Amino acid sequence: MGTSRMFRIFVVLGSAFMILLIIIYWDDVGASHLYLHTPISPGPKIPHPPPQQRPQTSRTPSFLSDIDAFVNQFLEPGTGEPTDPAPVDTSNQSEKAEERYIPRREWKIHLTPLAAELRERQEQRRRLLQEMCANDSVVFPGKNRSFDDIPNKELDHLIVDDRHGIIYCYVPKVACSNWKRIMIVLSESLLQDGVPQRDPLAIPRDLVHNSSMHFTFNKFWKRYGKFARHLMKVKLKKYTKFLFVRDPFVRLISAYRNKFELRNEDFYRRFAQVMLRHYANQPTPPASVDEAFAVGIHPSFSHFIQYLLDPQTEKEMPFNEHWRQVYRLCHPCQIQYDFVGHLETAEEDAEHLLRQLRVDNVVEFPTSHRNLTASSWEADWFSTVPVEARRELYKLYEPDFRLFGYDRPDSILNE
Structure with a gap:
């Protein structure tokens, strides 16, 4: 009797495990299987042993190994590309559905190799990151922690495209709107008349920054539970x-211009009123941005810098993403990036990246709506900021300067 009862319990537990495995497989891989440009070969079917033959002690490691196997069969290591080049069978699809897919055989074939200087540029940027992360002279909070130690809420800038095997860490004020548009096109997360949107610039701005349009690492916990961090590591590996980054000081100028020189009710209430009260001798600033602009009141760039340097600022809340340091947004010492683009060389870098991803026939990097803040304006903008404050500001953003190869702005710091 005891043996029969244990057998039934074991069968029930084994069945529950198989159902869980099927759910996770369908959620993580099945969806991308349906929408890849080229179909994924399922490979040879390997029969699973009956549940009663599986020892209970190996349940979790076996499950994680299965997840690794699922991802590995779809990708070539380090490329994020499907391994099966067979064309899609569209014989039973509608014309719109047929138009939707782009078989591998239609992908661009580049007759000339990528310029050697572009490949060398990327090698130098990746090598610099590795050296700076290993250099004890570069010190910043969280530098030496492991990926597992990064709180989930700090992984919200890592956008995942499972269709093409891409992870993009977006940095506000570094052409992130256009790169988010590209990620929406590639992931086919926006449909128009039942067909995926293909024109990045046709995507409305409010949707570009809508979090529901992007699948980010911090959402893994809700979907995968305790297996979330393991899946993150699998995707980071494959x-x-x-x-994309830019000169840290120029990025701050761009953030100030966009959020405080233009009418932005949200940023006025959350940040500008604080700056006006604390640094501009405005104990009762206007209640709305329209009222403030009507009487010519808004925080100056110097007030903005004072706000960044005030120790009380981050005691109340972390820096807003538009001026938060890149090392805090993208964790370059925990994540080994394959491509580091600079806004200063955006067009060349974008073309290089899209070719490397082999999606340059699917989407092009938009050339309009480019941020126009120039590095040559730095001296003018910082002329109202005391020299000592400039030096303190450099210390605050020095890790970004050194990690990504931007020269120390001596002309600004040594006046």
Whole structure:
């Protein structure tokens, strides 16, 4: 009797495990299987042993190994590309559905190799990141922690495209709107008349920054539970990871211009009123941005810098993403990025990256709506900021300067 009862319990537990495995497989891989440009070969079917033959002690490691196997069969290591080049069978699809897919055989074939200087540029940027992360003279909070130690809420800037095996860490004020548009096109997360949107610039701005349009690492916990961090590591190992950066001081100027020189009710209430009260001798600033602009009141760039340097600022809340340091947004010492783009060389870098991802026939990097803040304006903008404050500001953003190869702005710091 006891043996029969144990057998039934074991069968029930084994069945529950198989159902869980099927759910996770369908959620994580099945969806991308349906929408890849080229179909994924399922490979040879390997029969699973009956549940009663599986020892209970190996349940969790076996499950994680299965997840690794699922991802590995779809990707070539380090490329994020499907391994099966067979064309899609569209014989029973509608014309719109047929138009939707782009078989591998139609992908661009480049007759000339990528310029050697572009490949060398990327090698130098990746090598610099590795050296700076290993250099004890570069010190910043969280530098030496492991990926597992990064709180989930700090992984919200890592956008995942499972269709093409891409992870993009977006940095606000570094052409992130256009790169988010590209990620929406590639992931086919926006449909128009039942067909995926293909024109990045046709995507409305409010949707570009709508979090529901992007699948980010911090959402893994809700979908995968306790297996979330393991899946993140699998994707980080197999997918192509990229980010774009710019001169840290120029990025701050761009953030100030966009959020405080233009009418932005949200930023006025959350930040501008604080700056006006604390640094501009405005104990009762206007209640709305329209009222403030009507009488010519808004925080100056110097007030903005004072706000960044005030120790009380981050005691109340972390820096807003538009001026938070890149090392805090993208964790370059925990994540080994495959491609590091600079806004200063955006067009060349974008073309290089899209070719490397082999999606340059699917989407092009938009050339309009480009941020126009120039590095040559730095001296003018910082002329109202005391020299000592400039030096303190450099210390605050020095890790970004050194990690990504930007020269110390001596002309600004040594006046």
